[in-house]
Amino acid sequence: MVDFLDLPIDLLPCVLSFVVKANHLAAAAVVDKTWNVFATPLLYERVSIYSWHKEGKVKVLQLFSTLGNHLHLAKHVRRLGTQLTGPPLLQRFILSALTEIRDFPKAILNSEGDIPELVLKGLKNCRNLHSCTWTRDGSLSSEILGALSSASELRELEFNGHSQGQYDPRMLCQFKALSKISVIMPSSAVISQLRSMFEVSGYHLRHLTVICKSSPVINDDVLESMASSLTNLEQFYVTGCPKVTERGVSAIISSSQPGLRALGLESVSPRFNISTFARHYANTEALNNLRSITLTISRSLADVEGWTKAVLHLLSSSPLERFQIYATSSDVTVQHKSTGLLESTMATFWANIVAVHGHRLRRFSVHRMPISLASIHAICSRCPNLEELFLVAEPRSLDVLPSSFSRAPKLRTIHINYPLETRSTSTDTDDEGDDAEHEDPGSVLSPSDALALVKRCGPSITQFGCNAKVWQVGRAISMEEDGTVTSDVVLLPYESPDIPEQFLVVRT
Numbered sequence: 001m002v003d004f005l006d007l008p009i010d011l012l013p014c015v016l017s018f019v020v021k022a023n024h025l026a027a028a029a030v031v032d033k034t035w036n037v038f039a040t041p042l043l044y045e046r047v048s049i050y051s052w053h054k055e056g057k058v059k060v061l062q063l064f065s066t067l068g069n070h071l072h073l074a075k076h077v078r079r080l081g082t083q084l085t086g087p088p089l090l091q092r093f094i095l096s097a098l099t100e101i102r103d104f105p106k107a108i109l110n111s112e113g114d115i116p117e118l119v120l121k122g123l124k125n126c127r128n129l130h131s132c133t134w135t136r137d138g139s140l141s142s143e144i145l146g147a148l149s150s151a152s153e154l155r156e157l158e159f160n161g162h163s164q165g166q167y168d169p170r171m172l173c174q175f176k177a178l179s180k181i182s183v184i185m186p187s188s189a190v191i192s193q194l195r196s197m198f199e200v201s202g203y204h205l206r207h208l209t210v211i212c213k214s215s216p217v218i219n220d221d222v223l224e225s226m227a228s229s230l231t232n233l234e235q236f237y238v239t240g241c242p243k244v245t246e247r248g249v250s251a252i253i254s255s256s257q258p259g260l261r262a263l264g265l266e267s268v269s270p271r272f273n274i275s276t277f278a279r280h281y282a283n284t285e286a287l288n289n290l291r292s293i294t295l296t297i298s299r300s301l302a303d304v305e306g307w308t309k310a311v312l313h314l315l316s317s318s319p320l321e322r323f324q325i326y327a328t329s330s331d332v333t334v335q336h337k338s339t340g341l342l343e344s345t346m347a348t349f350w351a352n353i354v355a356v357h358g359h360r361l362r363r364f365s366v367h368r369m370p371i372s373l374a375s376i377h378a379i380c381s382r383c384p385n386l387e388e389l390f391l392v393a394e395p396r397s398l399d400v401l402p403s404s405f406s407r408a409p410k411l412r413t414i415h416i417n418y419p420l421e422t423r424s425t426s427t428d429t430d431d432e433g434d435d436a437e438h439e440d441p442g443s444v445l446s447p448s449d450a451l452a453l454v455k456r457c458g459p460s461i462t463q464f465g466c467n468a469k470v471w472q473v474g475r476a477i478s479m480e481e482d483g484t485v486t487s488d489v490v491l492l493p494y495e496s497p498d499i500p501e502q503f504l505v506v507r508t
Contacts, residue, residue, distance in 0.1 A: 131156030161186030223248030
């Protein structure tokens with residue numbers, strides 16, 4: 001057998017590309033000078049600091065000290081993540097991004113409220129910054145916006161839109177050639193600058209996300225005024241905007257020359273007429289490129305059956321690959337269940353979605369809503385390209401689910417949430433680092449039970465989760481005395497710096 005040290009050096013970058021934990025990359029960087037050359041860029045390409053990390057705020061200060069004083073390290077930064085406000089399940093609204101300053105600690109400000117020069121210097125040194133997320137309320141300043149706008153490679157910006165007393169919204173117009181803009185809780189002053197901001201980015205802008213919290217500042221008039229500046233938009237998500245109806249969304253869709261590829265309508269106006277919306281677009285080519293849809297069902301929805309029929313009509317000509325739907329609150333299904341029609345209506349809905357789009361679907365995601373075992377079996381059986389499945393299931397049904405999962409030959413990610421009313425105190429006592437401190441008490445599936453399930457789900461599974469717990473699925477390789485090599489399925493701690501996708505779907 002070839003010794004590892006005898007392998008060509010050209011293979012080292014490929015080997016290191018599979019190393020995701022920062023402490024592992026740091027160890028690789030000090031092996032020798034050759035390893036340092038390849039490991040250091042990977043180590044600094046993305047730096048993530050989250051609230052469940054020990055001494056997270058201290059690490060943020062140390063991070064900017066390093067970036068401010070060591071240009072040769074800062075030049076590698078493309079993904080910089082700090083999020084210090086709560087455990088993963090409380091951060092469902094957070095979007096993944098390449099450069100993330102999700103919770104800049106306010107304590108870093110000096111007594112006069114000025115940004116220390118070291119922080120600004122650190123940001124300016126990140127000359128290859130591709131994408132930035134800065135969402136902590138009260139931490140964004142005009143100085144920080146100025147430093148970020150000087151990054152010529154910056155293409156994606158997610159920022160907190162609460163500008164009053166924090167920053168001059170006119171600074172937003174200094175960002176050029178952005179392809180992705182996400183704004184969280186925008187103020188009226190920020191809204192007034194968005195159109196100018198979009199115009200500066202021009203034809204580069206492809207992705208727009210607006211996340212409010214039941215705020216009226218985003219309405220149909222605002223969307224109509226923005227539409228003419230969004231001619232190349234391909235992805236549009238609007239969340240928590242109770243004044244947005246089909247009129248405003250139609251203006252955005254109609255202005256998109258390439259046609260939207262992804263659309264999210266989450267907690268919009270209860271007066272949003274999905275039937276009118278569907279009739280308008282079903283016979284046009286406006287949604288012929290739509291590959292991803294995210295929808296919500298609220299308590300105010302009276303006619304669930306009519307709503308599902310309208311959605312099917314809306315998506316009838318779309319090459320759908322990602323289907324995501326969730327109830328806006330846990331009591332929505334309880335309310336509609338009382339009519340006795342919800343389960344059968346939704347079963348018909350799932351079946352029709354699969355009948356039309358099953359051959360293309362890669363993700364099927366259902367949260368806070370019931371889905372029968374028969375429907376799950378049909379989804380897995382009739383979606384040959386299914387890769388990700390997120391669903392709600394009763395604990396007592398876990399034993400029979402693997403027989404359905406195994407029918408999806410490409411399924412690699414499974415996440416099961418229990419209905420909220422069935423969750424109980426966790427019996428999971430394993431400690432997997434800092435994540436264990438934020439374990440949801442509803443995660444009652446033990447690692448041994450999870451492993452037993454995964455072994456029956458088919459060979460393609462690489463990630464499995466239940467409620468707040470997520471595991472990577474790996475293989476333990478062993479050699480018998482006779483030289484026979486065997487492998488066995490094992491569960492491993494989740495190592496990726498990304499928050500698992502299933503925790504990012506529900507944002508209201």
